[in-house]
Amino acid sequence: MTALRALESFERTGNVTETGHEIGVSQSAVSRQLKVLEDYLGTSLFLRDRKSITLTPAARDYCTQIRSALDKIGTASLRLKANPGGGQLNIAMLPAFGVRWLAPRLPDFVAQHPEVTVNLSTRLRPFDFATEPFHGAVHFGERDWADVCYLELMREYVVPVASPKRAAARKGDALSDLFQLPLLHLDTRPDAWEKWARLLGHPLQSPVGMLFDQFASMIQAALHDMGAALVPTFLIERELEEGRLVALWPESSVSIGTYYFVWPKDDIDYHPRNMFVDWLSNARDTGLGID
Secondary structure, eight states: HHHHHHHHHHHHHHOHHHHHHHTSSOOHHHHHHHHHHHHTTSSSOEEEEEOEEOHHHHHHHHHHHHHHHHHHHHHHHHHHHHOOTSOOEEEEOOHHIIIIIHHHHHHHHHHOOOTOOOEEEOOOOOOOOGSOOSSEEEEEEESSSEEEEEEEHHHHHHHHHHHHHHTTOOOOOOOHTTTTTTTEEETTTTHHHHHHHHHHTOOOOOOOOOOSSSSHHHHHHTTTSSEEEEGGGGGGOOOOOOTTSSSSSSSSOOEEEEEEEETTTTOOHHHHHHHHHHHHHHHHTTTTOOO
16 A cells, blocks of 8 residues: 555655655655555566656556556545544435435434444435445436435425526516516526426527526526526525525426435445434424424
């Protein structure tokens, strides 16, 4: 491990002395570790001359590949040190849902299971559990994530909104008038406006408009008069109550998808996750965390 860390550090610093300082060993120890690695791999990793030493192109490629592995080992080690007696639960979440739905409820799980350390990271799209360090994930849409188990959490209901100034610019109250406004889009839901319009019986063909990577930035754009946004109702309750956003259509019971908690089918016996799934099911059914 030290030899791999020395090589990765040298690739970044280009200096044996700096590498030693970074990994906490002497310059001569760095040189020995690099020689050990060359002997193990059975190939030269360096181009040497009287004035300098540099990595071969193949060695640079090797460093690129081992860097992510070293990062994962480092993260796993930190997590083990943080909770040596209990389990780790690594969850990939959608940021808006995580902040508004999961976060208010999560302290109850932590109180019930202090032996489990919950680690949350953001992922916006489905991924391969075999290549990512997650035990479960929050997924939105349909049951279209392959080879996973599903726990339904909630249907999402959306409503088109805009600032009062932008809403007042409409020529009328028909859907066609709404669609004349600049439409804001989420890049993970490029067809959301089309789906919503179709559910209301009003076909809409590929509307153009500004693109955002998260609901938070799209809501801010709507607040600043930049256009109409199609937003989950649970994300904008306060803005609607305060009048900073205005609903552009009275129908707010239109759903274009569902939130699920998912986990890999080939790994169903991980105890911390099983406890979390049971807790999630209860939190969903009882409204836990909601005042």
